Amino acid sequence: MAAMSTPQILMIEDDARLAQMVSEYLTKSGFGVAHAADGQTGLEQLQQHAPDLVILDLMLPDIDGLEVCRRIRSLPGALAKVSILMLTAKGDPMDRIIGLEIGADDYLPKPFEPRELLARIRAVLRRRGDNTSEAAAATMMRFGTLEIDRNARTVTVGGALADLTSYQFDLLVAMAERAGRVLTRDQIMEAVRGRELEAFDRSIDVHMGRIRAAIEADAKNPKRILTVRGVGYVFAKQQD
Template sequence: MHRLLLIDDDEALAAPLAHYLARFDFELVAVTRPSAALARLAVERFDALILDGMLPEMDGFAFCKQLRGGQDAWREIPILMLTARGDLTDRVVGLELGADDYLAKPFEPRELAARLQTILRRARLAPAAATPTTLLRFEGLDIDTARRQVSCASGPVELTSTEYELLLMLAKEPGKVFSRDEILNRLRGQEADLFTRAVDILVSRMRRKLEPLEALKTLRNAGYCFALPSRGEDAS
């Protein structure tokens, strides 16, 4: 069973949502304030967060940013943001701050369950599917697929689970051009029903984290590819 932490000040949402998600093997714990969420995160393990955009104390976007810059255990926990405002700007901001997915209110509970299943599957597949080759080496960059760790000359590179999966997807086939729709399909495990701008946001975030390396190349009207030359691979 996967444990979820819902941070939403709508107290009426928690009970029916917990009842519905239980059929998908989710246990939902609900709090109404970011401070209460931090208190639970400090002592309990959660597999993913469902984070409302409008909250007391601070909004969900600021809280998402705080989590991504906080303890190591919080940096990679999948975050699905909910908000009553479904415009493109909100979606862009949420993804830029490190959210893994985004769903506008009002939402269908079945879609929420499907999106949660997708980001959780994405977070756990890489360790489970580790191949005999666990270290991908490139000029200035190493990717340890067994430990899901990325490092460069300046030290470890902190990536969210979605950023890591995108980097690994591109790095496994250096030079191959992936379109935005293809990237969305591969990462989400479903049709690209959100918006291709999400890929641009992810790549922009990753480029900032990988600076000064120029690992990701943009091909106008085509997509993205991994551009670092290989230094060979270590087999375990």
């Protein structure tokens, strides 16, 4: 990944005017910004330069943003874990749900205020920084055959590596650190991203479904992350 002193952002967006405006704004805010006008070019730049975060538009001239997201998540090694902030059409929750399901870390509907984009970028990068801090990286958490390594940011089940995005890893850690406590969706989001941003209500449900698919023997009959109807979720202390 890029040097911590200047976080690097790759914007994959075919609207040249919007891309220029965002690039200038983020550059003034202390980021390095590269731009790709289509999905294939964006994928090539991603593999060449390994940015810290990708701003990904859904509507691209060659490959749609959802497919670009899928391809990023299938790349080898650390490239697959890059944070993705997806730009979606305003008022279309299905695009947001699908984007989260296939691995986007956050979303922002168009049109948007540059300040909100900046706040969301900082929140995503802060989550990464928080989890490389001394407090977050101190220990390995074990729950039966489930092991969470906060230092390496990996999750294994029975020795097999679980496929989680950076945001889903953070959600799992937040739940595991509060094992046995019933948490509302708002409490879970607060634990991961703070109060400064409003979040899409159902995004937590989408991510929990993805986490279950990665760590449960039977995602339809979960034993690790349980739903408490009308309240939220609880990470079970006793497992396996």
